Amino acid sequence: MYTLGIETSCDETSCAVLKNYRVLSNVTISSLREHAKYGGVVPEIATRLHLKNIDKVTRHALTQAGVSLNQIDLIAATHTPGLIGALVVGLNFAQALSLSLRKPFIGVNHLHAHIFAPFLNNAHPIEFPFLGLVVSGGHTEIYYVKDFTKISLIGKTRDDACGEVFDKVAKAYGLGYPGGPAIDRLFNAAHKNDFSFKCGKIGFDLSFSGIKTALVYKKLELEKQKSLDRATMIGLISSFQEIVLNTIVSTVLEAARTLKVRRVVCGGGVIANRSLRRKLSARASANLQFLIPPFEYTTDNAGIVAGLGFYLYNKKSIRSSLGLEPEAN
Numbered sequence: 001m002y003t004l005g006i007e008t009s010c011d012e013t014s015c016a017v018l019k020n021y022r023v024l025s026n027v028t029i030s031s032l033r034e035h036a037k038y039g040g041v042v043p044e045i046a047t048r049l050h051l052k053n054i055d056k057v058t059r060h061a062l063t064q065a066g067v068s069l070n071q072i073d074l075i076a077a078t079h080t081p082g083l084i085g086a087l088v089v090g091l092n093f094a095q096a097l098s099l100s101l102r103k104p105f106i107g108v109n110h111l112h113a114h115i116f117a118p119f120l121n122n123a124h125p126i127e128f129p130f131l132g133l134v135v136s137g138g139h140t141e142i143y144y145v146k147d148f149t150k151i152s153l154i155g156k157t158r159d160d161a162c163g164e165v166f167d168k169v170a171k172a173y174g175l176g177y178p179g180g181p182a183i184d185r186l187f188n189a190a191h192k193n194d195f196s197f198k199c200g201k202i203g204f205d206l207s208f209s210g211i212k213t214a215l216v217y218k219k220l221e222l223e224k225q226k227s228l229d230r231a232t233m234i235g236l237i238s239s240f241q242e243i244v245l246n247t248i249v250s251t252v253l254e255a256a257r258t259l260k261v262r263r264v265v266c267g268g269g270v271i272a273n274r275s276l277r278r279k280l281s282a283r284a285s286a287n288l289q290f291l292i293p294p295f296e297y298t299t300d301n302a303g304i305v306a307g308l309g310f311y312l313y314n315k316k317s318i319r320s321s322l323g324l325e326p327e328a329n
């Protein structure tokens, strides 16, 4: 069965074609560069560029997959959460395709799609229950997943998302946008304990806005004293990354122990972070497995949307109405 997936929740316009769970193509045009000069995603620009690029990525995805539109059996698209204007473009496009091709349509939750990433290409058997760990630009959440139709939120950030804090700290230190990859590259393990900061934690909930503010004030203080050289900056950024990632890892481990779960399934842009991937892998044991997706499926892409759409469609033949509305955050 061929599934066509569409993802437009933020600044990536993406279309994928899957044959069952095998990814035949996954084409993404990112409007990242257009937003870089503003230091963050500008919703209006993202919406306009989705409109400009959506048919282009769809054509490319079909060509790359060697599949024609008429061969598509199912259409899946992100309907929540995300920027409202951005969601409207992809959702309407997918619903219109479904209507014209007379093929079923399914709306997918983008966060749930992130934790489908490790299952693409049948890389792992889909077995429940597990903990889902989503660490992205807009969200930091831990789920108890009995099935992709039975997902309970057990922990989340109470303020900024992890990726958002990486982006904001990087912006304050002039490291460019997006900040996550810049901080990942700058990180130096020899300097990860140079400074001591703290993240907030209440149960399985987290808080990152305090550490962000601390980093911004530390920079102002050191600049005033004229002592912010590059080595100090690397120490600050490395310590920041180390503490944020350690907090996430220890919280998810605590949740797995408490809920007696033997599997943690990870997804979201920040899961591309090399140090986070190493930390998670290092905590794997006979009693606890970490499923970490390949880099290409960590950040926003339509492959994960199509994969989850296909799973849900097979499960009780779920399908969505063509009147399904987009829901923002």
Ligand code: KG4
Pocket: 010, 135, 136, 137, 138, 139, 162, 163, 164, 166, 167, 178, 179, 180, 181, 184, 268, 269, 270, 271, 272, 273, 274, 298, 299, 300
């Ligand atoms: O999942 P995603 O593509 O979009 C959302 O759904 O939000 O995540 C984007 C976020 C950005 O904040 C970006 O800075 C962060 O993921 N990110 C990283 C890395 N690559 C992307 N953060 C840390 N290290 C990375 N290597």
Ligand code: ZN
Pocket: 110, 114, 136, 137, 268, 269, 299, 300
């Ligand atoms: Zn995402």
